[in-house]
Amino acid sequence: MKRTDYAGNITEEYLGQIVTVKGWVAKRRDKGGLVFIDVRDREGIVQIVVDQETASEKVTETSKAIRTEFVVEITGKVIERSNKNDNIKTGGVEIEAESIEVLSTSKTTPFEIKDGIETSDENRMRYRYLDLRRPEMLANLRLRHAITHSIREYMDDEGFIDVETPFLNRSTPEGARDYLVPSRVNKGEFYALPQSPQLMKQLLMTAGLDRYYQIVKCFRDEDLRGDRQPEFTQVDLETSFLSEEEIQTLVERMIAKVMKDVKGIDVTFPFSRMSYDDAMNFYGSDKPDTRYEMKLQDLTELAHTIDFKVFQDAVAVKAVVAKNLANQYSRKAIDKLAEQAKQNGAQGLAWVKVEQGVLSGSIAKFLSDKADAFVSELDLDENDLVLIVADKLNTANSALGSLRQTIAKEHNLIDSSKFNFLWVVDWPLFEWSEEEGRYMSAHHPFTLSTAETREFLTADGSSEDSDLQKVRAHAYDIVLNGYELGGGSLRINTRELQETMLKALGFKLEDAEEQFGFLLEALEYGFPPHGGLAIGLDRFVMLLAGKYNIREVIAFPKNNRAADPMTQAPSPVSQKQLDELHINTLE
Numbered sequence: 001m002k003r004t005d006y007a008g009n010i011t012e013e014y015l016g017q018i019v020t021v022k023g024w025v026a027k028r029r030d031k032g033g034l035v036f037i038d039v040r041d042r043e044g045i046v047q048i049v050v051d052q053e054t055a056s057e058k059v060t061e062t063s064k065a066i067r068t069e070f071v072v073e074i075t076g077k078v079i080e081r082s083n084k085n086d087n088i089k090t091g092g093v094e095i096e097a098e099s100i101e102v103l104s105t106s107k108t109t110p111f112e113i114k115d116g117i118e119t120s121d122e123n124r125m126r127y128r129y130l131d132l133r134r135p136e137m138l139a140n141l142r143l144r145h146a147i148t149h150s151i152r153e154y155m156d157d158e159g160f161i162d163v164e165t166p167f168l169n170r171s172t173p174e175g176a177r178d179y180l181v182p183s184r185v186n187k188g189e190f191y192a193l194p195q196s197p198q199l200m201k202q203l204l205m206t207a208g209l210d211r212y213y214q215i216v217k218c219f220r221d222e223d224l225r226g227d228r229q230p231e232f233t234q235v236d237l238e239t240s241f242l243s244e245e246e247i248q249t250l251v252e253r254m255i256a257k258v259m260k261d262v263k264g265i266d267v268t269f270p271f272s273r274m275s276y277d278d279a280m281n282f283y284g285s286d287k288p289d290t291r292y293e294m295k296l297q298d299l300t301e302l303a304h305t306i307d308f309k310v311f312q313d314a315v316a317v318k319a320v321v322a323k324n325l326a327n328q329y330s331r332k333a334i335d336k337l338a339e340q341a342k343q344n345g346a347q348g349l350a351w352v353k354v355e356q357g358v359l360s361g362s363i364a365k366f367l368s369d370k371a372d373a374f375v376s377e378l379d380l381d382e383n384d385l386v387l388i389v390a391d392k393l394n395t396a397n398s399a400l401g402s403l404r405q406t407i408a409k410e411h412n413l414i415d416s417s418k419f420n421f422l423w424v425v426d427w428p429l430f431e432w433s434e435e436e437g438r439y440m441s442a443h444h445p446f447t448l449s450t451a452e453t454r455e456f457l458t459a460d461g462s463s464e465d466s467d468l469q470k471v472r473a474h475a476y477d478i479v480l481n482g483y484e485l486g487g488g489s490l491r492i493n494t495r496e497l498q499e500t501m502l503k504a505l506g507f508k509l510e511d512a513e514e515q516f517g518f519l520l521e522a523l524e525y526g527f528p529p530h531g532g533l534a535i536g537l538d539r540f541v542m543l544l545a546g547k548y549n550i551r552e553v554i555a556f557p558k559n560n561r562a563a564d565p566m567t568q569a570p571s572p573v574s575q576k577q578l579d580e581l582h583i584n585t586l587e
Contacts, residue, residue, distance in 0.1 A: 001075060008044020010090050014078040019095065021046060022103070024133065025070045026113065028063075035063040037097075039074060040113075042138055047081065047094040048074050055097060062100040069106035069113065075099045121551070126565040128556055140553045143262065144541045148215055150261040151235055154254045160213040160237065165200035167193055167217070172515055176220035179230070182581040193219035196534060198444060199519055201238040202491055205530040206522050213237040215537065221562075226549040227483060227539050230562045235486070235540075238532035244474050244490055247531050248423060251478065251486075255421065263544060265419065271478070275426040280394070284320075284401015289482030290420045292413045296320050296400050299388065302377050308366040310350075314390035320400045321378055322407050326353040326385040337403055341389060346399035350388040354380050363388070405482065416546070420481055427475040429453075430461065430468045430504070438506060439468045445505055446498070446519075448474045448490040448531075457504055468504060478535070480543055488533025495523040 004010075004019035023041035037048040050063040066072060076095040085091030110127055111119040115136045124131040131137055155162070171178045171192035178192040194200075196218050204212045214236045221230060239247060252269040259265045272290075279288045282295040296318050303317035311317055322329075329337075338349035352361040352374075359371050367374050378386060387403055389396040408414050429449050430439040439461035441447060449457055450472045459467035474490035492498045498520060502512040513520065538550040551557040558564055578585060 486535030
């Protein structure tokens with residue numbers, strides 16, 4: 001029989017009508033002469049009642065036999081519910097069953113299909129198809145759908161063209177490790193799955209599309225964490241002839257539309273702008289969470305006057321003040337913070353408390369003749385805790401930025417109702433890699449340098465104090481609540497400048513030609529000024545859903561070992577398949 005409506009939509013408007021619903025048995029309760037059955041589908045739950053005195057023998061027997069997660073079809077009359085439930089949409093009615101048909105049976109599920117279950121993430125992923133039946137998981141997917149729908153509407157209205165780019169492409173060194181796909185036809189050669197459609201979307205600009213976008217899968221073989229997956233989705237866009245500010249404005253309006261459509265929130269724009277240097281110096285992060293204060297403070301000048309060798313020898317001395325929290329941190333708790341600072345590269349962590357108007361702590365004895373200046377410089381009050389790192393500037397910023405976040409989370413200093421959008425601008429074009437022992441591109445090798453700093457682009461990048469550190473980029477990241485939501489830049493549009501950029505990154509001319517020859521050639525055929533941005537869709541949905549792991553908003557994610565417990569991927573393949581791909585494996 002045809003379904004009348006979703007179970008979760010059977011409300012008072014159906015009173016007195018005969019309806020048919022189809023779904024899963026969420027709960028069955030036998031109250032003697034009455035059997036109550038909750039039927040669940042994607043829209044919610046409706047209560048079914050079987051009166052064993054008036055119901056047919058078949059309905060009565062079936063109602064006794066069904067169990068949770070059976071798939072059923074039930075027809076009956078909608079009547080007013082005597083014990084109304086105001087917590088659910090259908091709480092004012094119930095269906096008096098006239099027929100019940102079991103469409104499918106179910107084994108006992110490995111966990112209860114309800115919100116707030118207590119089971120391991122691995123178990124949830126092993127039975128993901130059951131996990132997705134839970135209302136909160138379904139809500140996450142519906143939120144994701146609403147966000148992408150809003151984005152597509154906006155892009156269409158703004159004249160963007162949705163173009164698919166290839167998944168099987170050439171491996172190019174753009175940052176993370178590629179996922180490689182062997183070619184059966186071309187022995188010993190490989191495709192790479194795209195880390196992003198970066199080069200393809202740039203080529204679409206020289207093709208004259210002017211405005212391109214795509215909601216696209218990307219792949220990076222890198223270590224995983226809560227906001228990272230090996231395959232992820234981004235909202236990718238590229239434009240011709242727009243300035244940095246025009247691209248940012250376009251993106252702001254898109255985000256404002258999404259926030260209004262999906263959350264009912266009016267977002268004020270233009271968004272705040274913060275330079276990369278200010279973000280690092282005041283927040284210790286290139287993706288600062290501005291929902292709370294506790295900024296990093298520079299103590300270098302004062303510290304160099306203090307008779308303490310560690311301070312006097314340090315390039316930078318930075319501090320963060322945890323206001324009115326000194327009594328919350330024992331020596332053991334501070335030692336834990338010190339260990340965290342060391343994990344972020346610091347050699348150690350100094351600390352001071354203000355207790356009964358007196359400075360105490362690991363370096364208090366060195367401050368005796370500078371106590372007033374120290375208190376004044378940091379604007380200290382009673383019961384304040386000061387954490388200090390003396391090191392290289394980047395190390396001090398990074399270590400204290402991490403501690404800032406930890407303290408804020410531990411003491412609930414963050415207003416979770418806020419959505420603080422922020423542009424981080426004026427980026428360096430290069431960043432020093434300790435592992436590689438050279439400068440690498442901070443974003444990607446196709447980012448346009450500013451005209452004012454382009455003279456330094458020919459410097460040797462094999463030293464950390466190279467002039468390459470002075471080169472600035474037309475680059476911009478959009479940040480939301482301490483997460484990098486997306487990033488973009490203006491791009492290089494001449495072969496000469498692109499070759500100069502690649503040379504600065506250590507590419508020999510012949511290597512550049514081999515890796516990027518198709519792009520270099522295209523740059524000789526009238527390449528327009530262009531730029532764009534990519535937003536991490538998974539992170540965006542995660543933040544709007546109030547979650548802390550993007551697995552919660554992806555239908556079939558991988559675990560932290562980049563594996564799928566449900567399908568057991570990755571998995572071995574037959575020797576025949578390996579032979580066809582000309583691959584030898586070591587036992």
